[in-house]
Amino acid sequence: MEFEFQCSCCDEIHKGIPSFGTFAPIHYFSIPEEEIEKRVFLTSDTCVIDDEHFFVRGCLEIPVVGYDEKYVFGAWVSLSKANFDLFEKVFDQKESDHIDPMFGWFSSWVWPFYEDSTNIKSRIHLRNDGVRPFIELEPTTHPLALAQKNGITKDILIEIYEYYMHGKK
Numbered sequence: 738m739e740f741e742f743q744c745s746c747c748d749e750i751h752k753g754i755p756s757f758g759t760f761a762p763i764h765y766f767s768i769p770e771e772e773i774e775k776r777v778f779l780t781s782d783t784c785v786i787d788d789e790h791f792f793v794r795g796c797l798e799i800p801v802v803g804y805d806e807k808y809v810f811g812a813w814v815s816l817s818k819a820n821f822d823l824f825e826k827v828f829d830q831k832e833s834d835h836i837d838p839m840f841g842w843f844s845s846w847v848w849p850f851y852e853d854s855t856n857i858k859s860r861i862h863l864r865n866d867g868v869r870p871f872i873e874l875e876p877t878t879h880p881l882a883l884a885q886k887n888g889i890t891k892d893i894l895i896e897i898y899e900y901y902m903h904g905k906k
């Protein structure tokens with residue numbers, strides 16, 4: 738079954754499971770604009786803040802009830818310096834899925850699953866051919882962890898779509 742729905746914001750029929758993401762870890766957004774250039778090193782996949790906080794971007798994959806394809810949110814996870822260095826060395830190589838999963842603190846807000854999601858422990862699993870790693874959340878009762886475990890309904894995904902595409906809350 739293909740995922741499709743009529744958007745209540747623009748009335749168009751949207752097809753396919755959407756994916757969204759955030760271009761930087763949550764910590765980035767609390768840095769005053771005039772300090773960003775000096776304190777932040779940011780690429781599409783990695784971020785270093787003040788030379789002491791290390792983050793990588795991965796895919797948070799959330800099942801959608803009744804569909805095979807998952808909802809993917811591009812989110813950030815903090816890593817130790819040692820793991821960050823290893824990540825930079827191997828993540829875009831042909832084979833990197835043999836690397837042990839890396840521990841990291843989840844470092845993004847994912848609407849509508851706010852509620853201190855930066856306190857969730859997670860593990861980053863590297864994938865081959867430069868595919869962004871997938872993020873496994875620690876199975877707790879946090880709403881985001883429950884969403885990853887149990888999936889979300891089509892209705893929730895439509896709300897997510899309307900929020901990220903049209904700013905509807």
Ligand SMILES: [Zn+2]
Nearest residue numbers: 744746747748
């Ligand atoms: Zn729309």
